[in-house]
Amino acid sequence: MKNTIAYRIYDFLKQFPPFQFMAKWDLIEICESAEVQYLDKDQVLFKRNTPYNSHFYIVHQGAIKLSRPSNNTDKVVDVCDEGDLLGLRVTKEDSYRTTAIANEETIVYALPMEAFSKLTESNKVISNYLITSFASNIKDPYSLEYSGQLLNEYDRDKSQNIYNISTARFTETVIQNNPKTSIQKAAMQMQKHQIGCLVISKNNKPIGILTNRELRNVIASGEFTAATLVNDVMVSPVICGTPDINVTQAQLILLKHGISHLIITKDGSPQTDIVGILSKHDIVVSFGNSPVGLLKEIKRATRTKHLRHAWDKAMVLLKRYLDQNLPLSEILKIFGELKDALVYQTMQLSLRKMEDAPPVSFAWLALGSQGRKEQLLYTDQDNALIYANSSPENAKEVKQYFLKLANRMNKRLHKIGYDYCPADMMASNPLYCLSLSEWESQFSTWITTPTPENILLSGIFFDYTLMYGDQVLVKKLTDHISQKLENQKVLLRHMAKNALKNLPPVSFFRQFIVEHNGEHKDFFDIKHRAIAPLSDAARVLALGQGILYTKNTAERFEALAQLDTPNRELFENCSYAFKALLKFRTKRGIAQSDSGRFINLEALTKSEKLKLKRCFKPLRDVQEVLRARYQTQHI
Amino acid sequence: MKWPWQLTKEYPPYWEQYESAFAKAEQKPLAETRFVALDTETTGLDIKKDRILSIGAVGLKGNTIAVSDSLELYVAQDHYDSKSTPIHGILKKGKVKKIEEAEAIQQTLAYIGTAIIIGHHIGFDIAVINKMLQRHHLGKLKNKVIDTSTLYKKLQHPVNRMSMQQGYSLDQLSEALKIPLYDRHTASGDAMITALAFIKISKRLKKDGTLKFKELFT
Secondary structure, eight states: OOOHHHHHHHHHHTTTTGGGGGGGHHHHHHHHTOEEEEEEEOOOOTTTTTTSEEEEEEEEEEEEEEEEETTTEEEEEEEETOEEEEEEOOEEEEEOEEEEEEESSEEEEEEEEHHHHHHHHOOOOHHHHHHHHHIIIIIHHHHHHHHHHHHHHHTTTTHHHOOOOOOOOOOOOOOOOOTTTTHHHHHHHHHTTTTSSSEETTTEEEEEEHHHHHHHOOOOHHOTTTOOOOHHSBOSSSOOOOTBBBBBHHHHHHHHHTTTEEEEEESSSSSSSSEEEEHHHHHHHHTTTHHHHHHHHHOOOOOOHHHHHHHHHHHHHHHHHHHOOHHHHHHHHHHHHHHHHHHHHHHHHHHHHHSSSSSSEEEEEEEEEHHTTTTOOBBBBBEEEOOOOOOTTHHHHHHHHHHHHHHHHHHHHHHTTTTTTTTTTTTSSGGEEEHHHHHOOOOOOOHHOOOHHHHHHHHHHHHHEEEOOHHHHHHHHHHHHHHHHHHHHHHHHHHHHHHHHSSBBTTTTTBBBOOOOSTHHHEEEHHIIIIIHHHHHHHHHHTTTTTOOOOHHHHHHHHHHHHHHGHHHHHHHHHHHHHHHHHHHHHHHHHTTSSEEEEEEEGGGHHHHHHHTTTTTHHHHHHHHHHHHGGGGOO | OOOOHHHHHHHOHHHHHHHHHHHOOOOOOGGGGGEEEEEEESSOOOOTTTEEEEEEEEEEEEEEEEEEEEEEEEEESSSSOOGHHHHEEEEESSOOOBOHHHHHHHHHHHHHHHHHEEETHHHHHHHHHHHHHHHHTTTOOOOOEEEHHHHHHHSSSSHHHHHHHHOHHHHHHHHTTTTTOOOSSHHHHHHHHHHHHHHHHHHEEEESOOOOHHHOOO
16 A cells, blocks of 8 residues: 555655665655654653653654753753654663753654664664764763864854855874774874874875774774774775865865865875865864964064954954853963963064163063953053163163163054053053162062052052063062061051952942942942952952962962961852952953943843852952951051 | 345445444543544545545544554546646556545545544535445445634634635645645645644644543534
8 A cells, every 4th residue: 555654754764864774665664654743842752761662753843852950950962853863772771861852843753663673783884873873972972062062163153254265274294004004003093193083095195084983883883803904994085175275165075075084185186195184173273263373373473463463363262262151260371371472472573673682681560450360351551661780870771771662562562452551550651660679669668658559559569470571580579579578567457458448349238339420320340349359358368478479369369278277268269259250251341342340230130140249248258357357447 | 236235225344333333432532532634635626526536544643643544545436537637646547556436435434433534624525425435325424523624713813713714725724834745635645734733723722731522623
């Protein structure tokens, strides 16, 4: 009897793996005992930990989400849409690993598991396909995560990537071997070089390619020995490209053939010599402005313009890192390195423009938030210059030289995107371009005479970090400060009082305190109300404990937690809260394309508000510690 | 030619069996009741003159359509109207294996059993089937019948019902319900679409799944 419906299902199934590997009549027979199921939105197809049904499913129309509990919530691990197969029992387990719920109105075909398994057992291609896809999708969490990330990246950056017609960068050293190698040797070679793909060649002409996937397949098939020849398992013929292939083109070829590596030959055909290999990873790198690539770009820059360009790219990278919710401490480290490289290279360029070499050794310092390495966005430049003592007769000349250098530096940094400091706290200001002994006496004055102005300045100048130049100078200065502070606690008390000036940011009624006047009326000033009080507190406490070399607020709190065990938990909370606030500010800053300092509370979600509020408790507690320790009410 | 039961006024055993099943049948909950979505292709639209060329049907229970529970018959007919050929695509001497009307009746009755018949504008299909049964001196179909076109009307707001007096065609219905159109104008294909339409409409009629029998028929 003719069965039109079974034929229709067959027509649908045959487009998709693994059904396309099946014989027509086998498949039609299965289709004849198929069921068509309709699912309403949110209807459950099967539940996790319940025994397998007698059928497995293929989505015909609509979509089904698979979820698995993770940390008390159900995490969606996959969304199956048309042609995707789900609920198939591959391993020996007898209950479902995930819960399947219709994402929308869905029609699924239910196929009998038993009849299908019988066929797959006798069909190697299908069982291999099932095992490998099962293994690569679910058993190997790395690949799942990785593929997910790739997908997300393309989504997010569509606008920037769509025009990518730059020439693709590929690896020029190609690890090769000949087809008569055993798979074991090939695998060892791949392991040794830490590569996922081995090019099989004859006389430097590509004839095949062996990737992790082929090795996995051959293992899954069970029909192999260590001596099996590469020739029998490699993919051949190979897909090749020309050396001038552009990124988009290469990506399309990879997608079209469903492969992960493209061999680059002289003229793009397999008949010519291999010149390189291009992997999916290379494409991701070229799309993603990887930190390594950026570092190279910064180091190679010969003009300020290049640096600016590189730094713009770094901001794109920063945004993606934040979107991906990487730990902020890691982001800070990566960008700290990049920023170091940026300033270093800017200094190199500035020095090259000077007629003479520096007369004495010097050091370029970053101050304030940049000195603490907490600044991820473009801000004002706060910097200073310190140079070695010289004889009194040369002093004027030396100062002139360094002022000129500082001027060039400030101009260049401005070009890159860092505004001039409105308070003129820059190395080009003669007040902050000083010799070591001048700086020492300057710090001594700040420490001994705590006028309100001096306290404000010390808040910025105590957080200095060497960006370029002579480390010895900085160490001498730090030692001097350390010694002075030992005998003079009065500055710390005043700094503590200053740190307590900013009220806890939540009022009695647990409302946010917002700005009452000015341009940012009714906005919440996250820097002034939350971030600055925390870093002020960290500075006073760290200086009080003699922690002079750690500048980063989060790290200061962590160091304090080690030294001051009774308050350990509090300091750890502070460190955490600070990182959370900074991340919040940076994200806001990117979203609002400003410094992220002022936050419109109405734009926040309830959970964001709660998160923000939660960060304020450690602040209140640490202010309490300051008050008790430095008896600030008596000043 | 004369059939033996014409003289004795007796029905053949398969009809007796079909008929007596209804007396025994008990009403089950809706989710366990067997429905049969049915469609016929005919030589034309004249009930008296035109004949059935093909019968297609699929069975469904709850929201599951079982392909194994389906019927697809091609009937050999002497009457043939070439005007309708472009619609159903069944040629008088086509390659498909055809069976005689008497055989088709037997198979259809055995297949349907006491199931509730669903169809789109099912009145016509029932009428031609009854006409066919009459030609063979049998009684009328005894199954309960649901028409998806009237069922669909229930989904509409009373204000809009006025404007759709003629009812929807199966094409319009599938579009409104987002049912993929395949094998339109083959009996089985249309039966499949009707089955999906029935599931979707009954889901929408009662979102909480508490639909009762009587609500389907009133």
